[in-house]
Amino acid sequence: MVVEALSGLLRKAIAENMYKGYLVGSKKVDISILQYADDTIFFGEATMENVRALKATLRAFELISGLKINYAKSCFGAFEVSDQWRSDAAKYLNCTLLSIPFTYLGMPIGANPRRTQMWNNIIHKYERKLDSKNSGGKAQKDTTKIPWVKWDTVCLSKNKGGLGIKDLSNFNEALLGKWGWELANNQNQPWARILLSKYGGWKELISSGKSKFSSQWWQDLKAIF
Template identity: 30%
Template sequence: MGFGNKWINWISFCISNVKFSLIINGSPKGFFQSQKGLRQGDPMSLFLFILAMEGLNFMIRRARENGWIRGFCEAEVTQIRHLRSILTIFEGVSRLHVNWQKSCLYPVNQVPNMQILTENLGCQVVSLPTKYLGMPLGAKNKKLEVWNEILQRSEMKLTRWKSQYLSLGSILTLIKSVMDGQPTYMTILFLLPVSIGKKINKARRVFLWQGNKEKKGYNLVKWDKVALSKEQGGLGIKKLRAHNESLLKK
């Protein structure tokens, strides 16, 4: 990818000179050398992974330029074989191995030679809808079932929080730092249904004014006022619809 020897030596030094220590009875005991490169969760691993994927991206672009594959890869045996060759070469260069048993082909509409394609690629055939990196694929985003997981996660957190004695400031912090962020991942790509937005707002509103009280609480201030910024006299809680629309316009 054009990196100089000095930069490569820097990265190699960071990977090959890592040492670890175990905490025994509250104090570290000795050090030992790493044998597998970066430790799990190391911040550098993300950047190295991106660089490795850029190499794979370059290989796929070169294959398209040479006419070996079209688009990403069409449903043709020759193109599937070229894709398999690219991934095999990438495995040898990067030492990142593809788990073919967990890899899947998702047919869109009718694909007559699906069984032959899977035999050449060495994976299995599954159908849509499914999930990839937490995102629903092949499902209509307006279906309420797509958003049920977000509602369930919010309900689980509320159940745990309501068992604790929290001040109004603590409740507000949990709403702004956790509950406001729950739907963000989905709302980057999908428009939040009105009914789901109302359910999330109701959960936030009830938790804010009722907290862990068993009796019904009273809304001391209108929600539209609460959702204003602090400069405007509100509490700075996110307006889900406005936040969703701003994310979709990026």
């Protein structure tokens, strides 16, 4: 409820023509802010007018809410501008420069999900958790032969002799199918309007054509329809 005030302040700045968002796709869908809990991403034209308006908006939010922006964890990035301009803008906002890929909600943004190195940090995170759980007792050499079991069997429910582990391929396909269903039935949602403007929406999704310029996610989504 509190951070909704931040969206309200930015909408006011846009209405007063003080801030200009980023226009996506052929239909020019205006995107200026994405929020999830206390994580926020601002989008806009790479101009100093926008930078000054953004700093004023953040300062106003601090004053009316009593909260403080954690600039040490905040980053600024811009495309198709000089390194000097990018550095000056980041300094004005008291932020560090954004590097690509960056992490948002625990996921790397801007990386190719097909590349194994994208998932290295997540793999290492769970390796550390497993190591911490196994480090309590005295280490003993395990001479037991590993009983290899087919993955299809592992993914069976426990009452059928498996471990009840999800088959990630099937689970991912089900999630993609859900996205396709939502796209067809909730076309007024902001994310659906973005996909309509950028890729052509549901009609393009079920077409047979391919686009090498689309994201990997959109290509995977098209592949199941």
